[in-house]
Amino acid sequence: MPTTDSAPAGQQANAHPQGVNPLLDPRDLRLPRIADPCVLVMFGITGDLARHKLLPAIYDLASRGLLSPSFSLVGVGRRDWSDEELRDYVEQAARSGARTPWRPAIWDQLAAGMRFVEFSSFEDDDAYAALSRVVAELDATRGTAGNRAFYLSIPPGWFPAVTERIARSGLVDEAAGSWRRVVIEKPFGHDRASARELDDLVGRIVRPDDVFRVDHYLGKETVQNILALRFANTMLEPLWNQRYVDHVQITMAEDIGIGTRAGYYDTIGSARDVIQNHLLQLLALTAMEEPTSMDAAAVRAEKEKVLASVVLERDGVLDLDLTTARGRYDSGFQGGLPVRGYLEEEGVGADSRTETYAAIRLEIANRRWAGVPFYLRAGKRLSRRVTEVAVVFKRPPFLPFEAAATAGVGANTVVLRIQPDEGITMRLASKVPGTQMELRDVSMDFGYGASFNEESPEAYERLILDALLGDAPLFPHQREVDLSWRILDPVIEHWAASGAPQGYRPGSWGPASARELLARDGRIWRRS
The missing domain is CATH 3.40.50.720 (NAD(P)-binding Rossmann-like Domain)
Structure with missing residues (x-):
């Protein structure tokens, strides 16, 4: 086909030395x-x-x-x-x-x-x-x-x-x-051994790189934006380490019960259902080192390093009674309406010991995060529906203000809101207008809906398309699944030998043991 460009062929080649027509370049983000x-x-x-x-x-x-x-x-x-x-x-x-x-x-x-x-x-x-x-x-x-x-x-x-x-x-x-x-x-097995058996089964029919394990949370725009926030900006990354971060809270809360899912949920529980996959993946994305590229293998390598470094010990001592909490919602009222307790849900046995709330304290044994606790929690029939990652920074070592002036000031926090109000919030201290030096927390807020004209695609749109394209960055590899079960297996085994979960009131933020989990470290859960 004749070209409409009047420049000689040699000049065209010099303009694009790799022989790439910019109008047809597959790297052009305008091309679907x-x-x-x-x-x-x-x-x-x-x-x-x-x-x-x-x-x-x-x-x-x-x-x-x-x-x-x-x-x-x-x-x-x-x-x-x-x-x-x-x-x-x-x-x-x-x-x-x-x-x-x-x-x-x-x-x-x-x-x-x-x-x-x-x-x-x-x-x-x-x-x-x-x-x-x-x-x-x-x-x-x-x-x-x-x-x-x-x-x-x-x-x-x-x-x-x-x-x-x-x-x-x-x-x-x-x-x-x-x-x-x-x-x-998901679920990719119910423990480490079964996950490996599943991998062997699938490995008999296709190559490892042709297996796509769906974690729909990884298809959400706000989850992918964690990488953009960290690695496309210079403002936060120098502070994203144990020198400045006090702790990290990762929350997935639901304000509903199990509904008609008893047949599935009663064999799984909250920890297997979401901590093993969704929340540990969020931890990996939050804590990983910068990959050399966004190629699937490069991203996967950094996530695997983080998951391999996760430990359950607190101050070098493994005591899961002190670093985990679990609960089960009781009957009561939520939103002004009566709701059934978990044991009263249709299909749940009276002797069930399945948890509907799980919280775990973890640490990452590497140079960047040594000594920084990561608190993960997930539950049903909680106060509201929210999924977020909150990076809580250390307080300044010295404040030149009077104590009364800073009474209303908390720790600086970066909150990555995954759902339902997708966006990012930064909590900072600012002076209150007036003649006195009084400081108060304020929020700088970015919301997807307010900042972009484009409507975010559903997670499954992205994931199905990527599977058909053979593009794997958003899919956890078997090694990541295996490392996640390495973390969770001891917790599940400990709970199996520990009796029934502690009850909690519908519409609350979980059992008393969850508050005690953070209180031991002198911290409290965020009221999301």
């Missing part, structure tokens, strides 16, 4: 990254996660032009559905949950590539043979180029049966010029 043509096989497509999160995210990606026109979706489930019934189900989910406007042309293109394969069970060999035929048909008729991703949104107990039969059916056999990937929802 579009996934390869592929078939996404979704096990568990009839579940709540798929209906409320995954299917709306797929429509939104298509609506934003980020999926190939050849993208195809194969649903696997126990329903006696036709392809058309699957399309009706996906349409209802997308219409109710998508954030982008409904566009019939986009939907028609997306729906044309949808197929459903009925499984009487995940051990049905005939169903896997049928699945192989459907995927081959899509390769031939939709131009999906042999690329396949398998989304396992199923209970971990079914992983052995599914992975074994996927391998036996030939669905993941490597073919030149195409890729095979597996996407796994």
Whole structure:
């Protein structure tokens, strides 16, 4: 094709010595990254996660032009559905949950590539043979180029049966010029040993770099912004260490109970549900050293170093009675309405010892963070819904003001708000207007909604797209999972031998033992 640029070819080459046309440079952030043509096989497509999160995210990606026109979706489930019934189900989910406007042309293109394969069970060999035929048909008729991703949104107990039969059916056999990937929802095992077994199972069908473990918190814009805040600015990084930081609090609080999730939650508990993955990942991002690049391997290496340095000891002594706390919400009133206690929830046994609140004190044994405690807490039926990382700085060693002037001043704090009010708050001391020298805490606030015109994509949009692109920075690697269980396993084992969790009032901030956990260090939890 003739060029419209009148400059000689040699001058063009000198202007761009690497031979890169800036209008087509893949590094140009104005250009969207579009996934390869592929078939996404979704096990568990009839579940709540798929209906409320995954299917709306797929429509939104298509609506934003980020999926190939050849993208195809194969649903696997126990329903006696036709392809058309699957399309009706996906349409209802997308219409109710998508954030982008409904566009019939986009939907028609997306729906044309949808197929459903009925499984009487995940051990049905005939169903896997049928699945192989459907995927081959899509390769031939939709131009999906042999690329396949398998989304396992199923209970971990079914992983052995599914992975074994996927391998036996030939669905993941490597073919030149195409890729095979597996996407796994948490939990990644229930302890370190089971996590390693899970990794072995998945490793039999795809390479380690083709396994994408979904931690949806890592897809949130505000979580990714932790790296931007730390490494794109010079103002905070020199202070981000044990010389200036007093302690760090990482909180994930929910103001609701377990709802209808007793079957899942009562076998997991708060620590396994969110501390092992979400909160330890937030700790790693907050405490890691600067990576050499944002390449997945570089980011992963720094996170792994931090997690490998985490210790449970307090002043060199391991006493989990002093460094952990757990609780279980009682019946009472929340928001003016009566609520049931955990043991009264449908599906929870009277002898359950599952915690709905967990708090852990950790330290990081390295030069940057030596002596700085990290407090992690997560719970249900707490005062309000909030997820945040609060970096609390040491107080000045000397204040030239009268004591009465600084009575209303606390420690400087940087709060990274993950949800629901996404943004960053810095708490500083400032003079109160007037003739007296009186100081008071003030907040400098950045909110995503007020600062950017762009609407943040849902976490699952980013994660699904990155899995289809093969881009892994937001997915924890098996080594990170293993290190996280190394930290949590002793806590779980200790609690299993320690009787029932301590009760706490709905709408409070957890059990008394959680307050005592910080009081031993002369600190208090933030009232988020």
